[in-house]
Amino acid sequence: MTAIADIEAAAQRGKGIVRRTPLLSSPFLDEIAGRRVFLKAEVLQHTGSFKFRGGWSALSAMEPELRTRGVLAFSSGNHAQGVALAARMHGVPAVILMPGDAPALKIDNTRALGAEVVFYDRAGGESREEIGAALRDERGLTLVKPFDEPMVIAGQGTCGLEIAEQAAEAGVSAATVLTCCGGGGLTAGIATALADRAPGMVVRPVEPEGFDDVARSLASGEIVANTGPEVGLCDAIITRAPGHMTFPIMATHCGPGIVVTDAEAKSAMRHAANCLKLVVEPGGAVALAAALYHGAVLADGPVIATLSGGNVDAALYAQILAEA
Amino acid sequence: MTAIADIEAAAQRGKGIVRRTPLLSSPFLDEIAGRRVFLKAEVLQHTGSFKFRGGWSALSAMEPELRTRGVLAFSSGNHAQGVALAARMHGVPAVILMPGDAPALKIDNTRALGAEVVFYDRAGGESREEIGAALRDERGLTLVKPFDEPMVIAGQGTCGLEIAEQAAEAGVSAATVLTCCGGGGLTAGIATALADRAPGMVVRPVEPEGFDDVARSLASGEIVANTGPEVGLCDAIITRAPGHMTFPIMATHCGPGIVVTDAEAKSAMRHAANCLKLVVEPGGAVALAAALYHGAVLADGPVIATLSGGNVDAALYAQILAEA
Numbered sequence: 001m002t003a004i005a006d007i008e009a010a011a012q013r014g015k016g017i018v019r020r021t022p023l024l025s026s027p028f029l030d031e032i033a034g035r036r037v038f039l040k041a042e043v044l045q046h047t048g049s050f051k052f053r054g055g056w057s058a059l060s061a062m063e064p065e066l067r068t069r070g071v072l073a074f075s076s077g078n079h080a081q082g083v084a085l086a087a088r089m090h091g092v093p094a095v096i097l098m099p100g101d102a103p104a105l106k107i108d109n110t111r112a113l114g115a116e117v118v119f120y121d122r123a124g125g126e127s128r129e130e131i132g133a134a135l136r137d138e139r140g141l142t143l144v145k146p147f148d149e150p151m152v153i154a155g156q157g158t159c160g161l162e163i164a165e166q167a168a169e170a171g172v173s174a175a176t177v178l179t180c181c182g183g184g185g186l187t188a189g190i191a192t193a194l195a196d197r198a199p200g201m202v203v204r205p206v207e208p209e210g211f212d213d214v215a216r217s218l219a220s221g222e223i224v225a226n227t228g229p230e231v232g233l234c235d236a237i238i239t240r241a242p243g244h245m246t247f248p249i250m251a252t253h254c255g256p257g258i259v260v261t262d263a264e265a266k267s268a269m270r271h272a273a274n275c276l277k278l279v280v281e282p283g284g285a286v287a288l289a290a291a292l293y294h295g296a297v298l299a300d301g302p303v304i305a306t307l308s309g310g311n312v313d314a315a316l317y318a319q320i321l322a323e324a
Numbered sequence: 325m326t327a328i329a330d331i332e333a334a335a336q337r338g339k340g341i342v343r344r345t346p347l348l349s350s351p352f353l354d355e356i357a358g359r360r361v362f363l364k365a366e367v368l369q370h371t372g373s374f375k376f377r378g379g380w381s382a383l384s385a386m387e388p389e390l391r392t393r394g395v396l397a398f399s400s401g402n403h404a405q406g407v408a409l410a411a412r413m414h415g416v417p418a419v420i421l422m423p424g425d426a427p428a429l430k431i432d433n434t435r436a437l438g439a440e441v442v443f444y445d446r447a448g449g450e451s452r453e454e455i456g457a458a459l460r461d462e463r464g465l466t467l468v469k470p471f472d473e474p475m476v477i478a479g480q481g482t483c484g485l486e487i488a489e490q491a492a493e494a495g496v497s498a499a500t501v502l503t504c505c506g507g508g509g510l511t512a513g514i515a516t517a518l519a520d521r522a523p524g525m526v527v528r529p530v531e532p533e534g535f536d537d538v539a540r541s542l543a544s545g546e547i548v549a550n551t552g553p554e555v556g557l558c559d560a561i562i563t564r565a566p567g568h569m570t571f572p573i574m575a576t577h578c579g580p581g582i583v584v585t586d587a588e589a590k591s592a593m594r595h596a597a598n599c600l601k602l603v604v605e606p607g608g609a610v611a612l613a614a615a616l617y618h619g620a621v622l623a624d625g626p627v628i629a630t631l632s633g634g635n636v637d638a639a640l641y642a643q644i645l646a647e648a
Contacts, residue, residue: 022346022368027409028436041368043601044346085351105598112352270638274429277367277603277634310601314594318646321638 001249002150004196007157007189010057014158017089018053019045021159023166023304026275029292036302037291038170040163043278043310047109049236050159050186050308051082051146057155058144059086067092072141074098074128076235077106078309079146084115095135097128103235103313122230147185148243156186160193163304167198174200176298178258178287180308181205181214182237184246190306191253202299204255206290208234208262208283213241214250215257223247233262236283236309258297264289266320272307273321282320284309325573326474328520331481331513334381338482341413342377343369345483347490347628350599353616360626361615362494364487366633367602371433373560373633374483374510375406375470381479382468383410391416396465398422398452400559401430402633403470408439419459421452427559427637446554471509472567480510484517487628491522498524500622502582502611504632505529505538506561508570514630515577526623528579530614532558532586532607537565538574539581547571557586560607560633582621588613590644596631597645606644608633 011018021044029037042050059067070093073083080096087094094115098107099122111117118135120126136143145152167175177194179187184205191203205214211234213226225241232238242250265282268289272280280288287305291298312320335342345368353361366374383391394417397407404420411418418439422431423446435441442459444450460467469476491499501518503511508529515527529538535558537550549565556562566574589606592613596604604612611629615622636644 019346022343024368028433031436044348048601109352112355273603273641274638277372279597279601279603314598314645314648317597318642321645322642324638 002153002157002188002192004192006150006154007161007193010151010154011158011161013060014053014056014155018056018158020162021045023163023170024276028275029271032271032292033295033303035295038167038302038304039276039288040159040304040306041278042159042306042308043280043284047081047085048310049078049082049284050156051078052085053158054152054155054185055079055082055086055144058149058151059090061151062142066142069140069142070094071144072132072136073144073146074132075146076102077110077311078236080106080110080115081113083144084110084113088114095141097132101231103311105313106311109311147183148245150245153185153189153245155189157189157193159186159306160190161197163190164194164197167304172302173198175302175304177201177203178206178290178303178305179203180237180284180287180306181207183239184214184242184250186306186308187254188246188249192249195253202255203253204258205250206258206260206286207237208232208265208286209259211238212257212259213239215259217242217247218251218254218257221251234265234283234286236281237286258290258294260286260289260294264293266323268292269320270324278307279310279312279317280307281309281312326477326481326512326516328516330474330478331485331517334475334478335482335485337384338377338380338479342380342482344486345369347487347494348600352599353595356595356616357619357627359619362491362626362628363600363612364483364628364630365602366483367604367608367631371405371409372635373402373406373608374480375402376409377482378476378479378509379403379406379410379468382473382475383414385475386466390466393464393466394418395468396456396460397468397470398456399470400426401434401635402560404430404434404439405437407468408434408437412438419465421456425555427635429637430635433635471507472569474569477509477513477570479513481513481517483510483630484514485521487514488518488521491628496626497522499626499628501525501527502530502614502627502629503527504561504608504611504630505531507563508538508566508574510630510632511578512570512573516573519577526579527577528582529574530582530584530610531561532556532589532610533583535562536581536583537563539583541566541571542575542578542581545575558589558607558610560605561610582614582618584610584613584618588617590647592616593644594648602631603634603636603641604631605633605636
């Protein structure tokens with residue numbers, strides 16, 4: 001299980017490379033939520049999402065001989081970019097397996113960061129695991145999993161170290177911390193960091209309606225999977241089930257999950273643009289949506305929400321802004 | 325003339341209140357510009373523009389007895405919000421004279437920050453100076469000018485102190501610093517700060533086509549005014565002429581002005597959204613536009629561009645993003 005020492009070591013490896021993202025606020029958001037709301041602006045991280053933290057952590061912790069042969073990742077786009085940039089900065093090849101229907105911006109940026117993108121047909125039932133295994137064996141690549149990987153969880157946890165420090169600077173020691181949650185890498189990392197550094201904080205994962213595997217797993221005490229469609233508006237955080245490494249961490253440290261609608265996520269995106277001047281993608285806006293629209297199920301006191309990614313296609317973003 | 329000591333004093337008064345905004349970059353922007361490009365993200369300042377720096381500086385430097393009676397400002401919206409928030413934080417009234425055709429978001433936010441908004445009819449030829457003088461005399465308000473005011477210039481100069489520090493952290497001591505320029509408050513403040521702290525940097529003001537009073541004033545060595553329309557896409561930086569205080573500072577410290585088209589500003593807005601995840605308003609994007617599209621007139625080496633504001637109406641913003 002990823003420990004605080006692993007997160008501290010990841011922070012050391014990322015010093016001067018991983019950005020310390022700001023903790024922002026707006027009086028207008030406080031007013032809507034009826035409480036103080038702080039936003040951890042991970043959209044400002046390199047590659048536009050927190051995923052660079054985990055990508056850098058994993059690659060910087062690898063044996064150099066292995067790393068030199070290159071890395072492989074499966075991703076709909078944010079982990080892809082995080083691994084691609086970390087590989088480029090290490091001067092090693094990266095191959096990313098992406099679904100053919102991933103957002104265009106994510107595909108373009110992953111390629112622009114120098115990675116080789118290999119598509120698989122999600123709807124047609126192609127197994128990314130099989131394609132990935134073949135590529136890995138052929139080329140001697142090392143797989144960097146998106147969340148169920150100790151060094152990735154440790155990297156995402158560095159976001160939690162920063163939250164603890166920045167909240168303390170703002171005079172906040174007790175708060176509800178809302179995380180945008182897919183497979184649970186960010187949530188588990190932050191929860192591990194805060195359990196050590198800010199024990200007055202309770203982490204609660206937030207998911208989109210229809211993809212609430214983490215909320216249901218936490219409620220039932222065991223890993224349960226989504227059985228519906230595999231695609232949705234919040235592409236970045238749509239996963240089948242929490243990981244075998246992330247789930248026990250979340251079960252130990254987190255409060256109950258929260259589920260928001262796509263309409264709430266879109267509204268949160270509009271508020272982030274208006275009040276914070278930040279471009280946030282649908283999956284990156286669910287925690288803010290929970291802060292703004294689900295206050296009734298939150299403990300009293302301030303909320304800290306991650307804005308976990310901002311990689312949204314311009315056309316979709318324009319459409320969502322215009323819906324206001 | 326505003327001196328470095330005034331800027332240092334303004335920085336002291338703003339400590340823990342004015343945000344230290346990040347200096348960001350993106351490999352994709354570097355590639356377009358063909359050089360390293362750093363962005364000073366003033367859209368992340370309180371109220372969504374650098375104007376809070378000057379507003380806070382002015383109000384915090386006022387005699388308390390005067391301040392208690394309240395302040396008055398003329399503004400199309402960003403100075404309005406900066407003064408409104410500074411007044412609210414001091415617990416004193418603010419009256420803002422705004423043109424009736426100012427962007428709706430700017431009007432709404434100024435009101436939401438507790439200021440009383442009084443409109444004047446710009447097209448109908450109403451004199452904001454006369455209306456303002458009457459209000460000032462009636463209520464004993466103190467006018468906080470948008471740029472030609474030493475404490476305002478000193479406040480904007482704190483942005484320059486941060487640029488010098490952050491550039492040094494990034495290993496940059498010589499650079500072209502591009503500023504979004506209206507009346508010259510930000511430009512004069514930054515130029516004063518950098519002349520002291522980073523003498524290897526050259527500040528160059530950037531304006532939109534048709535409103536290039538500063539570029540022409542710098543070229544001719546005396547203040548010249550725009551004679552065309554008073555409204556345009558880049559509302560935040562449309563001014564008739566540089567100020568009597570700001571112009572001599574710019575003439576002393578700045579290189580030649582640069583003029584960009586509205587189309588270039590809009591393209592820069594799209595790139596800021598895609599590559600930096602920042603919402604930038606048209607007038608706040610002209611410096612980035614110069615970095616991306618006017619490299620031929622810039623000295624070799626890195627560029628630092630201010631993203632000076634992000635208060636753009638959602639409908640206009642959506643339209644500009646969709647034009648891509």
